[in-house]
Each structure stands twice: as structure tokens, then as C-alpha cells.
Amino acid sequence: MEPFLVVSGKAAPMLASNIDTDVIMPKQFLKGIDRQGLDRGLFFDERFLESGEPNPEFILNQSSWVGAKFLVVGPNFGCGSSREHAVWGLKQLGIRALIGTSFAGIFYDNCMRNGVLLIELLDEQIEQVAAQISLSESNEITVDLASQVISLSDGHRLPFVIDQLRKESLLEGLDAIGATLQKVKLIQKFERSHLLENPWLS
Amino acid sequence: MSKLKTLYDKHIDSHTVCTLDDHGHVLLYVDRQVINEYTSPQAFSGLRDADRRVWRPETALSVVDHVNSTAAKRIAVQPDEGGALQVNYFGENCRDFGIELFDILDERQGIEHVVAPELGFILPGMVVAAGDSHTTTYGALGAFGFGIGTSEIEHLLATQTLVYKRLSTMRVNVNGDLGFGVTSKDIIMAVIQAIGASGATGYAIEFCGSAIDDMSVEARMTICNMAVEAGARGAFMAPDDKVFDYLKDKPRAPKGEQWVQAVETWQGLRTDEGAIFDREVEIDSSAIEPMVTWGTSPDQVLAIGGVVPDPAEESDLLTRKGIQRAIDYMGLKANTPLDAVSISHAFIGSCTNARIEDLREVAKVVKHRKLFAGVTGIIVPGSTSVRVQAELEGLADIFLQAGFEWRQSGCSMCLAMNDDVLEPGDRCASSTNRNFEGRQGAGARTHLMSPAMVAAAAVTGRLFDVRQLDVEA
């Protein structure tokens, strides 16, 4: 997994509430058995017109926001289905972090597992960020995970909170399974007594 | 004295292999997992690439449900390339890693969250994870079920554990007798209305109160199933005698001496008197009326007597925009009475409401009635055994006589990944769980409601209060 250290780039506003994973990655892109080609499916119904042409109204198609690395989003982003395809698509399109007030639980975990940083801020902070990045001349930001700071183009620096465990795994791009398998003995020991106490579970 | 614990705490504590930090992260042991064909392929590929094995294959159950055709005549090979590819690879993975598979032609096939309980595969006290958000369903059996993504499926297959962060706890107390024509679906829709689509984000909900005690285990499953639509990452109900009766004699439930011992243990699965929840919510269920969604988020919901909201009356800008966008997508006008909205389709199906009790409710309403002219009615049983049971009870005949299509089991038009897809502009009364834009087909419009309400809409051609039909109680 690519580590997340200091990332700079454009941020695009997408502030509607409850943007769900059906909208982020519609069902016709879920029929693969690999992770390929999901950048095409991302926000498909909104990103493309019926003709297949890019929809000029969609933020990520507008020249000032093409290639954005960050999305600044509304409440409950990523709600709905558990499909990780939504996160793979975001990543393939080059999105490195999302900044919002609240994220759905499964989506949150899926992002973390793929090295996509989620930053939760207060309503008024999101308004502050959104006001800046909604203007093409000030839509560049920098996110520094190690020092937990977002820098806006007007010089403002916004600190953010993230728990240590998640921070470390993002900074190091850790293989979570490898890390857990170092605890094989502990798991086996737990399993033995758990099954002994609850024999109907074996 | 030891700390008083909620039911959620008890599940997490009894499944903690070790704690990982001071912020609630634990390595959580998972007793069972259920796997489907569409969220698992990349997990198995990951195992293959890293040359890893499955830790305890016998704790996993694989079911084909999301992409299969539900045509009345069963076909083993899916007509579309993507579906066929996923079903094939799924079979290959289950064989190579030694996991039990209910394939399309298996008489135990069905929607994973319907199949697992009816098999007795899910038991009280278990921690269960699956690559599907509606894994919360299992809370109705006193198990802790939650949805995970594909990377987590891989982690779980390889280690039998997940790196897990403890949730906050919420208790939703539902008290009061239900009115005629009001169901557990209406209760959970009212809860979502009360707390919002993200009201339980970061929480595990425990449901209790007289209304929960009074209802059947299947009805309880509907509530736990849809709790995720309020953002909950887990939903609980303390297991009681109804649960034990439901499980007894199920094929995979413990037998004999082990059953007795298990029930004794399960009786202790309740929140300690005086344990503190992070949030408490009170719902007066005697005041709940049949509910329908009007918008594109499950919290955009009203009692059937209501009217489409008017964005102009909303002071908050974001909410106003949200309402406007939803009614535009839904093709509705502000202030239209909901029961003046006509439908083109009626769909009974999904892990929320396609169990045998749901089908019985539908049959009561549509018996001696016909689908309204121009309405397409589709019934997809939650599992193949529900289908068989419904045929035995004569329900299928009632559906066919009323003009419904009577299908094989699968997720079908709940998410429209197979060929059951609505056209743009179609309007569907649906017993499912999500009314998101495009959920049942690009440009299609979904109104969520109880099975009885879907049946009422099917025979009247519009959103309709089932209490106004002459239906035997």
C-alpha cells in the first residue's frame, strides 16, 4: 500500500449529504473479479452524459478541478452498500484523501485499508475549507499526515485528529494481514479456550 | 463490583483476542462469516497472490445471491458475462479453499441473510462478519453481525479476526401496541426518520421494549436489517424464548445436551441492569402509521397520510437543496399527497422483507384482488426454502392469480445487479431497504414500505394506505 506522507493538490467540493456508494460506484461496475477499470465507473451517472461525453457540470470534469487529489464532502459520505469498489475507484482516479464532517462506518474502514485518508472536521471548519477550495484560484491544499495539519492556500492551517493506530498504518502503508499474522499464537490460544467454553461453536 | 455491561460490550469482550491500543481498538475473533459472489473475488485473489490459506474454512458459508437470475426456471449458468464470471470464480474459490457453497441449483440457496438464520448457522452470542452491509440482520438472534469490505474479508479469511474499533452504544426503546396494518418495517422506518440516515453512525444499537418483545423473530430481523440505514454498524436484541424456539431443530443448531448447555449460556446474553448507553432514544410505537419514503435517502420518509415536502419551507440551505434534488429525481411535486402518487411496479423481495411471514402478509392483501392495470408485480422469495414453503401454503397460487410474477430466490431488484432492472422513470413500490438514486436501475424511482403496503400499492396502482382495504386481520 502506498504510504500517505505529505500530499499537495487540488481539492474539489462535493457537499451534498448522504452521497451513497451506489452513486459513487454504480452496479454495472461491480461485475468484475479484479480491481481494474473502476476509475471509469466512479460517479458514473453524474460524471458522464447519456452520450458518453463527460458532463461539463460535474465538478471533476471542470478544468480547474480535473486531477483533484482531495474531495471535500458533505455529511454521511459513503453510506449504503459495503462495496469496496467505491474506494478502489476513488483511488484509481487519484483521490488520496477525503475531508468531511462524517463518514459511514464500512466506507471508513474500506478507505483506511486502501491508504485513502479520511479527515473528519467540524461543520464550521468544513465551511472554511469549502469556501476556499470552491474558487479555482485557491483550490490547492496540502495535507501533512505526520503533523496532522491541512494547509489552505490562504495560509490557514487546520489541525485534525486521527487515532494513532490508523495514522501509523497509513504513514507506513502497512500490510494489515501480515501484521495480524504475527499474532498467530495469541489467536490460536484464544480460539482454543473460546471453543472449549462454547463447544457448539466448533 | 465489575463494570456493568451492555450486550454489545459482552460480545466484544468475549471475542477480544487482545487489545491494540487505548482508543478502543481490539483484535476481534469472528465466529462465522457469510460470503457472496460479488464482494469476495478480490479477497480470494489476495489470498492466492500471497499464498495464504483460510484459517477455519468450516466457519464460512458461501451463497450465490446477488447476480443470479431469478427467472422461474432455474439456470446454473448466468446469461450475462460478468455474472457468469463471478459465479464461476466463486465456485473455484470455495472448492480450492474448502468452503461450503450453496450454488444456484442448491435447494438451500437464497439471499445470504435469509439463508444463514433459517439454517441455524447463526446463533446467539456469535460475532459474525460478512461482505454485505445488512449483516446487522443477525442481531435479531442475539448475535453481533456487521458488514465489512473486501480487504476485511481477506483479513478475516486469513486470520479469523479483524482489527476492530469499539463503537458507541445506543438503546432504542420501542414501547406501545402496534396499530392495525403497522409492521416492524414501519417501526424501523420511523426510527430512521427520528434519528436520520447517519443518526447511528459510529453506534451499535440495542432495540428493546414491549413492541420488540411482542413481535416474531422474523419481524425483528427486519428491524436489525435496516438499522444500517440509520448508519448503525451493528444492531442487537437480547435473545429470548422466541429466539430459542426459532432456532431449536434448525439443521445447524446444537443438539441434545449441547443445546441445553447453549441455551443456558444464551440466557445470560442481556444488558446488565443499570448499564449506561451513550445515547437513549424513545419511540412510541402506538403512534406509528404505515410509512413510505418519498425521496432518495431512507430518512426521507413519512406516514402514508403525508404530503411531499416543500423545499421552500426549509430554512437550512443544505437540507433545502437535498429535498429539491430528491423530489426532482423522484419526479414529484411539493405538497402532493403521497397517496396520489401512481406506480408502475411493485416489488416484494430482499433480505429485509421476503421471509415467509412477509409473503403471508402480502397474500392476505392480494387474495381475491388483481394487480392494478398497467402495474408490473414481482415477488422474489428470500430463499429457495421460503419459495417451497409458500407453494405448500398456497400463497404462490394467490400471487399468480393476482397477476404477480413468482420468481426464484436472489437479491434481484433490491440492487438490480442481475437482469431485474427498472427503466428510467419507472416508479416502484418496494419492500426493500434502499431508495438511493439508481438503486433499482438508472433513473428509476423507489418508494420503500412494508410488504403489506407494497401489496396495497400493487392492487390500487398508487401509494395507498393498506388500512383502507378490507383485509382480514
Ligand code: SF4
Ligand atoms: S437483498 Fe438487497 S440488501 Fe439484502 S443482501 Fe441482497 S442486495 Fe443486499
